[in-house]
Amino acid sequence: MNKKKQHLLTQIVKTAEGIDLSEIRTPGVPIFQTSNYLYEDVEKGTDILLSKTPGHIYARYSNPTTDALISLVAALENAEDALVFASGMAAISSTTLAYCRPGDHIVSSAYIYGGTYTFFQNQLSRFNIDVTFVDPRDHDAIQKAVKANTRLLYTEPLANPTLIVSDLGFWKTQAQQHGCKLIIDNTFTPPPILRPLDFGADVVIHSATKYLGGHSDLLGGIVCAAGAEIETIRPVMKTFGPAMAPIIAWLLIRGIRTLGVRIERQNQSAMSLAQHLAAHPKVKKVFYAGLPGNQQYQLAEKQFNGYSGMLAFEIDGGREQAMTVMQHLETILFTVSLGDVSSLISHPASTSHVYLSPEERQAIGITDGVLRLSVGLEHVDDLKADLDNALAAI
Numbered sequence: 001m002n003k004k005k006q007h008l009l010t011q012i013v014k015t016a017e018g019i020d021l022s023e024i025r026t027p028g029v030p031i032f033q034t035s036n037y038l039y040e041d042v043e044k045g046t047d048i049l050l051s052k053t054p055g056h057i058y059a060r061y062s063n064p065t066t067d068a069l070i071s072l073v074a075a076l077e078n079a080e081d082a083l084v085f086a087s088g089m090a091a092i093s094s095t096t097l098a099y100c101r102p103g104d105h106i107v108s109s110a111y112i113y114g115g116t117y118t119f120f121q122n123q124l125s126r127f128n129i130d131v132t133f134v135d136p137r138d139h140d141a142i143q144k145a146v147k148a149n150t151r152l153l154y155t156e157p158l159a160n161p162t163l164i165v166s167d168l169g170f171w172k173t174q175a176q177q178h179g180c181k182l183i184i185d186n187t188f189t190p191p192p193i194l195r196p197l198d199f200g201a202d203v204v205i206h207s208a209t210k211y212l213g214g215h216s217d218l219l220g221g222i223v224c225a226a227g228a229e230i231e232t233i234r235p236v237m238k239t240f241g242p243a244m245a246p247i248i249a250w251l252l253i254r255g256i257r258t259l260g261v262r263i264e265r266q267n268q269s270a271m272s273l274a275q276h277l278a279a280h281p282k283v284k285k286v287f288y289a290g291l292p293g294n295q296q297y298q299l300a301e302k303q304f305n306g307y308s309g310m311l312a313f314e315i316d317g318g319r320e321q322a323m324t325v326m327q328h329l330e331t332i333l334f335t336v337s338l339g340d341v342s343s344l345i346s347h348p349a350s351t352s353h354v355y356l357s358p359e360e361r362q363a364i365g366i367t368d369g370v371l372r373l374s375v376g377l378e379h380v381d382d383l384k385a386d387l388d389n390a391l392a393a394i
């Protein structure tokens, strides 16, 4: 048919239908800002829908830009395959729901991200999925907590903000002995610091919002695992619908390309700041697994490649003094998040751990005088000067 003869309305629709990308090559990955894809015939479409043939049919299931991110994060975590989600919580909720049925049980570290803790306590309980929280260092308690109906063991290798280390070798042995899966939230210790699958974890989760993105400009979640595990979680991802937007995948690919150099520098600066603060007269305690005085130093040394860019410290004073320090910082920013190129400080007792009672916070060392620092890429001497100046105000 001669297209010139078609009506203007048809011409507008048809002319905007797309360009042939087969000849275009770029060093980076383009954004496929598309929600659906053309397919040759109905049979092919059905096969793609049923995952019998590779290909794209609808962007809630897959998209070329998110596929490029999936390959990248699978390589990053030494995994066979991966899934991407709209947020870290979407990844965590979808993964745990994929493995559990009513009547099942989870053993989780008590020192996990507040959102995860709340999800376990308030949402999973509605489905009659019970969670026992344990101190991740208390191996007797973990052994006692595992029951016949335990499906998952769940922990974070480096707990927020006290930086308590979970011994992944021990957790893995427990999972193997009891036939349950070990799920690791690796947000605080991204590669090259730790690749949990190499320690026998079954599933690794990231809030990509933090270090993987690295620039406080996106929300995203990632799950990496062997193919069989991914196929257990994929149906939940497909039908609950927490798909990652193509532009977020594109931003994440861009962020992850500099992850290695960011982590290396942030680890170095955090170590230097931890040593500096440990020697400071107005600091009572420094939480950093990389300091030889730390009780878990040897475990951290064995398990991690670097001790992360996160640290916490307790000032000589309470809430009022902590607020004074935060208010006097000029370079370090005051926010709840972490993993950015900018250094960020937060007050765990009034943010991430506000859901605990003062007694519960006290028991795990999070007093009102504790501040958490996510070390960025500024010159470390400027960060030291900023902290010294703020500490001088108390």
Ligand SMILES: *Cc1c(COP(=O)(O)O)cnc(C)c1O
Binding pocket: 087, 088, 089, 090, 113, 115, 116, 156, 185, 187, 188, 207, 208, 209, 210, 219, 220, 221
């Ligand atoms: C932020 C965070 C999450 C939640 O991720 P979102 O992207 O905010 O949904 C989960 N785990 C840890 C350790 C986090 O820091």
